[in-house]
Structure formats: C-alpha cells, structure tokens
Amino acid sequence: MKTARLRIPAAVLAIIMSLSGCYFFPEEEKLLDPPVIAPDEVAYSTFTARRKTIESTINVTGYVKSKKEAECYFTAYTGQIKNVYVRAGEFVNEGDLIAEMNVGExxxxxxxxxxxxxxxxxxxxxxxxxxxxxxxxxxxxxxxxxxxxxxxAKVFAPMSGQVSYVYKIDPGTEFDPYKVIARIVDPEDLYVAASYDGDAKDFEVGDKVTVTVESDEYGCTVYYTPHEAAADGADDKKALYADFDSSAPSFAYLGAIANIKKVKSVSENAVVIPKNLVKTDGDRTYVQVFEDGQKKEKDVVLGITNATEAEITEGLDAGEAVIIR
Structure with missing residues (x-):
C-alpha cells in the first residue's frame, strides 16, 4: 500500500511563511527612553552690598624727626674709647663733654x-x-x-638739647673718625619727614593729615611739599614735611615710622562692595548678582574707590547679593 504525500507548491509555501513570520522569530523588545539627568544646582558665594562711609585716601610712610639736631663724632683719628659720658634721654648743654679717647702719654x-x-x-x-x-x-x-x-680725642656737645641716641661701646674699643657716637635733638620741635613719589599736586601746604606712630594718631599740618622742593632746588625733590598740631610723640619715637594719611574725598551712607567684585569689559562696568535663583549681570556706576572698596552710585542697591564666585 502506498502512502500518498501532500505536495505544496513552493509559491504557496512562500506566501504562508511571509504571513506567519511572527510565529517563527522571537518578538523584538521595545527600546527604553534615555535617562534624564537633572543638572546639579550651582551654589554661589555672595557678598551683601551695604551702606557705610567710604574714603579715598593718600598714604605715605615717613619718619619722626627733630627740626634741630646735631651728631657727635670724633674727627681727628681712630683711637680707643676711654669713656662715653652721656646716656639717651639726658639733657646736655652746648660744650658739655660727650666722649673721649685714651691719649696715653x-x-x-x-x-x-x-x-x-x-x-x-x-x-x-x-x-x-x-x-x-x-x-x-x-x-x-x-x-x-x-x-x-x-x-x-674729645667730643663736645655742639648744641643744647636732649640726647636721643648713644652708640653702645665698651671702653678700650677702637672707634673711627666721623662715626656717630651720639645724637642731640631739640625735643620740643618734632616733625614728620617723608618722600612722596606720586603727583606733586596731591599735597599742598596747609593740608590737614593724620599721622600714626606706633598705634597712636596725631593731627598734623603739611608745611613743605614736592612742589616747594622742586621750586627750591632741594636735593630731595620728593620731600614732604608735616608739623604736629597740638600734641606730638615723645623724643623716644625719634626715627620711628610715621604713616601719613590724607583724605582726598569721603562719601557717607554709600552703597559699598569689595573692589575686586567690580568687573569691566571694555567701557562697560558691571557686577554679577544672585537674583530670583539665577546669576545676572548689572551695569553699575562707580563713585569713590580705594585700595579695597568701591562705592556704587547707580545700578546696585544695599542688600543685593553680589556674587563672589
């Protein structure tokens, strides 16, 4: 007995496979959407603009001196010190013996x-x-x-006054001529001397200045400026001198550093921020502020500036947060 075989034409088979392909291959997986990464929140350091008094000043370093002083020294030869007869702070009269050398025979x-x-x-x-x-x-x-x-071999006081300096030396030590062994000053006539490199017009005779010696402040009046020095043909064309007004430091501060300050301009109740927070771009002057949770730029107009601070006259109010970084 023969078994009958079902013959299916190739064209029909191709149609069946095309209609039923999903039954022969696995179903494709759906692609996932890419993850959404939220940006980190930016944290800013800020400075709050505030109202205060701001000054523009000129500062010069000088020294306390006496208008009348004299140095004492040997002039003849090198010799051995016999004795020094004065101490700093003592008062002497003109002609008093200050020091002498051994003269031997x-x-x-x-x-x-x-x-x-x-x-x-x-x-x-x-x-x-x-x-x-x-x-x-x-x-x-x-x-x-x-x-x-x-x-x-002897040195005598060339003037009356107070001894402000004595060279510390032991008897028997050799001492050279023209080396200062003592200094005598008039303690009642002290002043401040400085050398100013800036514009000669910055100081005028009669200007009121504040002088700080150590931690004490003194009122002073300028009486000699680089302008006068140039007109006089002085050796120091940058000389700046100021007198103490009512009180002065003691003679012990002769030679001490004296800081001179002149106030050029002052603004009270001004909006002030650190000077380094002011930015420029060509002719533009602006600051960056943190406002409504965002960084913004604001154009500003400057008033008085000094070494560390700047006055804002337009474009910024007190209380606004200026971005530091």
Missing part, C-alpha cells in the same frame, strides 16, 4: 712741650738770633700738633 708730652716753648721763647728773647728763632718756631709747631691731637 700724649697729655704728658703736651705739658712738656709747653715748657719747651717757654724755654725757646726765653732764649730767643735773650739772644735774638735766627737759630733761636727757628728753635722757637719748631717748638711751637710741635706743641700745636700735640694740642690738636689732644683736642681731637
């Missing part, structure tokens, strides 16, 4: 030479000879040499 030689001159004078007066005259001249010349050397 010079004092003895000086006295002997005085006698030699007297003897030579007697011989010449008696004889009148040229030889005795020559001996007298030689004796006098030798005496003058000894006297000059003896006098050069």
């Amino acid at each position: 010079l004092e003895y030689l000086l006295e002997i030479q005085k006698l030699e001159v007297e003897a030579a004078q007697l011989r010449y007066s008696s004889s009148g000879s040229q030889a005795d005259k020559l001996d007298l001249e030689i004796a006098q010349s030798t005496l003058e040499m000894y006297q000059a050397r003896y006098d050069g």
Whole structure:
C-alpha cells in the first residue's frame, strides 16, 4: 500500500511563511527612553552690598624727626674709647663733654712741650738770633700738633638739647673718625619727614593729615611739599614735611615710622562692595548678582574707590547679593 504525500507548491509555501513570520522569530523588545539627568544646582558665594562711609585716601610712610639736631663724632683719628659720658634721654648743654679717647702719654708730652716753648721763647728773647728763632718756631709747631691731637680725642656737645641716641661701646674699643657716637635733638620741635613719589599736586601746604606712630594718631599740618622742593632746588625733590598740631610723640619715637594719611574725598551712607567684585569689559562696568535663583549681570556706576572698596552710585542697591564666585 502506498502512502500518498501532500505536495505544496513552493509559491504557496512562500506566501504562508511571509504571513506567519511572527510565529517563527522571537518578538523584538521595545527600546527604553534615555535617562534624564537633572543638572546639579550651582551654589554661589555672595557678598551683601551695604551702606557705610567710604574714603579715598593718600598714604605715605615717613619718619619722626627733630627740626634741630646735631651728631657727635670724633674727627681727628681712630683711637680707643676711654669713656662715653652721656646716656639717651639726658639733657646736655652746648660744650658739655660727650666722649673721649685714651691719649696715653700724649697729655704728658703736651705739658712738656709747653715748657719747651717757654724755654725757646726765653732764649730767643735773650739772644735774638735766627737759630733761636727757628728753635722757637719748631717748638711751637710741635706743641700745636700735640694740642690738636689732644683736642681731637674729645667730643663736645655742639648744641643744647636732649640726647636721643648713644652708640653702645665698651671702653678700650677702637672707634673711627666721623662715626656717630651720639645724637642731640631739640625735643620740643618734632616733625614728620617723608618722600612722596606720586603727583606733586596731591599735597599742598596747609593740608590737614593724620599721622600714626606706633598705634597712636596725631593731627598734623603739611608745611613743605614736592612742589616747594622742586621750586627750591632741594636735593630731595620728593620731600614732604608735616608739623604736629597740638600734641606730638615723645623724643623716644625719634626715627620711628610715621604713616601719613590724607583724605582726598569721603562719601557717607554709600552703597559699598569689595573692589575686586567690580568687573569691566571694555567701557562697560558691571557686577554679577544672585537674583530670583539665577546669576545676572548689572551695569553699575562707580563713585569713590580705594585700595579695597568701591562705592556704587547707580545700578546696585544695599542688600543685593553680589556674587563672589
């Protein structure tokens, strides 16, 4: 017995497969939407604009000096110190002995030479000879040499006043000529001296300034400026001098640093922010503020500025948050 086989034409088979393809292959998976990443919230550091008084100032560093002072020093030769007779703070009179050197046997030689001159004078007066005259001249010349050397071993006060400085030195130590061993000043006539490199027009005679010595402030009045120095042909064309008005530091502060401050302009109840928060772009001046949760830029107009602060006259109000970074 033969088994009958069902023959299906190839064209029909192709149609069936195309209609039923989903039954032969797995179903495709749906693609997921890409994840949405929320941006991190930006945190800003801010400075709150506030109202305060702002000043524009000129600051110069000078020193406390005395208008009348004199230095004491040996002029003849290098020698060993015998003694220094004054101390800082003491008052002296003109002609007082300040210090002297060891002279060894010079004092003895000086006295002997005085006698030699007297003897030579007697011989010449008696004889009148040229030889005795020559001996007298030689004796006098030798005496003058000894006297000059003896006098050069002493230093006397060239003025009356207060000793502001004494070189600390032990007896027997060698000391060179023209090296200052003491300084005498008039303690009642102190002033501030400085050298100003800025515009000569910044200071005028009569300007009121504040001078700080150590931590104490003093009112002063300018009496000499670079303008006067240039007109006078002074060695220091940048000289700036100011007198203390009512009170002055003690002589102990002679040579101390004195900071001079002149107020050029002042604005009270001004809107003020740190100067470094002001930005520029060409002719534009602006600040960045944090407003309504966003960073914004605001054009501003500047008033007084100094080394650390800036006054805002337009474009920013007190209380606004200016972005630092």
